[in-house]
Amino acid sequence: MRVEYRRELAAPGAFASSVDAFRAEGARGCNVTLPFKLDAFDYCDTRSARALRAGAVNTLVFDGERCHGDNTDGVGLVRDLQALGMPMQGRRVLVLGAGGAARGILAPLLERAPERLHVANRTPERAAALAKAFADLGEVGAGGLDSVPGGFDLVLNATAASLGDALPLIADGTLSAGGAAYDLVYADEPTPFMRWARGNGAARVSDGLGMLVEQAAESFYLWTGRRPKTRPVVEALRARARA
Ligand code: ATR
Secondary structure (H helix, E strand, C coil): CCCCCCCCCCCCCCHHHHHHHHHHCCCCEEECCCCCHHHHHHHCCEECHHHHHHCCCCEEEEECCEEEEECCHHHHHHHHHHHCCCCCCCCEEEEECCCHHHHHHHHHHHHCCCCEEEEEECCHHHHHHHHHHCHHHCCCEEEEHHHCCCCEEEEEECCCHHHHCCCCCCCCCCEEEEEEEEECCCCCCCCHHHHHHHHCCCCEEECCHHHHHHHHHHHHHHHHCCCCCCHHHHHHHHHHHHC
């Protein structure tokens, strides 16, 4: 099978026309990244259950005249956490942030049956609204960054803070000793959150490079029916970043 995959930069406000042009070339589908995941949601004719839950689409699958939208971000995160040996089942899991990135991961996290799932956000009202939106899938605690209960086994940074090289202001003791910390952002250098986690007794710390690869692999599967091996890709990208 020959596959061509390339980058396309859509101009702001020109998402639909860019995708239309790509389809006209005979494309099978595409990934969509920020800031177009909501445009992609609106663009599709049908949407998967996980795209509806996430309220955003990162994968378009073209089928003749019709376009199906899916969201592979959440499954990408969960697969990477599994590969990294960061268990969720029966653990106390904290999600920092209540924007689109957080919304995309709550359902697959709840499916893994954590002992407790808590969303903490700089603006507590957004955390409460998010927790309410997922209450039918399981109990989700919510609050501000300054009132996190403490003692979590796994802390996931789904805020946009790392993009601005900032740290969400969370108390020491939020992460239990020997716990795991994961930043959904990927970066060549450890993010402030990753450095904070290392200084707070984390046994395992990772950025989101593996999530990027895993969500891409799931999209590849949607287009081709084949599942690529992901870990060699993660290793190759890490080696390239080190070189
Ligand atoms: P995304 O789709 O990437 O999640 P978003 O919807 O704009 O983007 O949400 C950004 C998230 O990062 C929010 O949870 C935001 O907190 P607020 O809801 O209080 O704005 C959070 N965020 C951004 N910068 C932050 C910072 N410096 N410290 C803590 N949280 C931050």
